[in-house]
Amino acid sequence: MARIIDGKLVSSAVKEGVAVKVNELKKQGINPCLAVIIVGNNPASRTYVNNKKKACEATGIISKEIALDESASTEELLSVVEELNKDSSVHGILCQLPVPKQIDKNRILAAISPDKDVDAFHAINVGRLLQGVQSFQPCTPAGVIRMLEYYNISVEGKNCVVIGRSDIVGKPMAVLLMQKDGTVTVAHSKTKNLKEVTSKADILVSTVGKANFVTADMVKDGAVVIDVGINRNAEGKLCGDVIFDEVEKKASYITPVPGGVGPMTVSMLLENTVTAAKIQNGIE
Numbered sequence: 001m002a003r004i005i006d007g008k009l010v011s012s013a014v015k016e017g018v019a020v021k022v023n024e025l026k027k028q029g030i031n032p033c034l035a036v037i038i039v040g041n042n043p044a045s046r047t048y049v050n051n052k053k054k055a056c057e058a059t060g061i062i063s064k065e066i067a068l069d070e071s072a073s074t075e076e077l078l079s080v081v082e083e084l085n086k087d088s089s090v091h092g093i094l095c096q097l098p099v100p101k102q103i104d105k106n107r108i109l110a111a112i113s114p115d116k117d118v119d120a121f122h123a124i125n126v127g128r129l130l131q132g133v134q135s136f137q138p139c140t141p142a143g144v145i146r147m148l149e150y151y152n153i154s155v156e157g158k159n160c161v162v163i164g165r166s167d168i169v170g171k172p173m174a175v176l177l178m179q180k181d182g183t184v185t186v187a188h189s190k191t192k193n194l195k196e197v198t199s200k201a202d203i204l205v206s207t208v209g210k211a212n213f214v215t216a217d218m219v220k221d222g223a224v225v226i227d228v229g230i231n232r233n234a235e236g237k238l239c240g241d242v243i244f245d246e247v248e249k250k251a252s253y254i255t256p257v258p259g260g261v262g263p264m265t266v267s268m269l270l271e272n273t274v275t276a277a278k279i280q281n282g283i284e
Contacts, residue, residue, distance in 0.1 A: 003254075011143075018059045025277060035094070038096045074107055119272075120172075136272035142176065145176050147264060160204075163208050164206065182203065214241050226254075
C-alpha cells in the first residue's frame with residue numbers, strides 16, 4: 001500500500017517559509033505584491049482567483065485584482081498589462097486562463113515582463129528554464145519537485161515518465177526532472193505501446209486531464225505516482241488521471257486528488273512572487 005504524498009502538508013510548509021520571507025522584505029520597506037487579471041465570469045477561474053487572494057493574505061503578500069468584462073478586447077488587456085509592467089509596486093503579474101476566445105492569449109502572455117511573469121510562461125523564462133538559470137519556475141511542475149524533495153524521494157538516476165506534453169505542465173515537468181538527473185521519457189497521444197513505456201517508470205507523472213486514464217497495469221510495482229490531473233468523474237466528483245484505489249496498492253508513493261498537487265501550485269506562485277520582489281529590488 002502506497003504512502004500518501006500530502007500536498008496540503010507540503011503546501012503549508014512552503015507558505016510558512018513564504019511568510020517569513022515576506023516579513024523580512026517588509027522590514028526593508030518592500031511589500032511583495034501579486035496582481036491577478038481575470039476576464040469574464042468563468043466560475044472555475046473565479047474560484048482559482050479567490051483562492052490565490054486568500055493565500056496571499058495568509059502570507060502577507062498584497063493581492064491586487066483587475067477584473068475585466070467578458071467582452072474585453074486584446075488591446076484592452078494589453079493596456080492593463082502595460083500599466084502593471086510599469087508599476088514598481090507590483091512584483092508579479094498573472095493573467096488567469098482561460099481568457100475569452102476573442103483575446104489573443106499568446107500576445108498577452110508575451111507582453112508580461114519576464115521579471116514579473118510569476119507563472120513562468122514567457123518565452124524568455126522558458127528559455128531560462130531550459131538553460132537551468134531561471135530564478136522562478138512554472139508553478140505546478142515546481143510544486144511536484146518540492147513534494148518529492150519534502151518526502152526525500154530522489155530523482156537521480158531514476159526512470160521518469162511524464163504523460164502529456166503541454167507547455168504549462170508536461171514539458172517543464174520533464175525539464176525539471178532532467179535537472180534533477182532523472183532519465184526522462186515524455187509520452188503523449190501518439191506514443192505507441194504506452195503501457196509498456198509507463199510500466200518501466202520509477203516515477204510516473206500524469207498530466208493528461210482525463211479521468212481514470214492511468215490504470216494499475218500501467219504502473220510498475222513500487223513506483224512513485226504523481227497525479228497532476230484535475231477532472232470530474234461521471235458522478236461529478238473531483239478526481240485525477242489515476243484510478244487511485246487500484247494504483248495505490250502497487251505504488252510506493254502516490255498523490256491524491258484533491259489534496260495532492262493542487263495546493264502546491266498556489267504555494268509556488270507565492271514563492272515566485274517573493275522571488276520576483278527580490279529580483280526587482282536587487283536582493284540575492
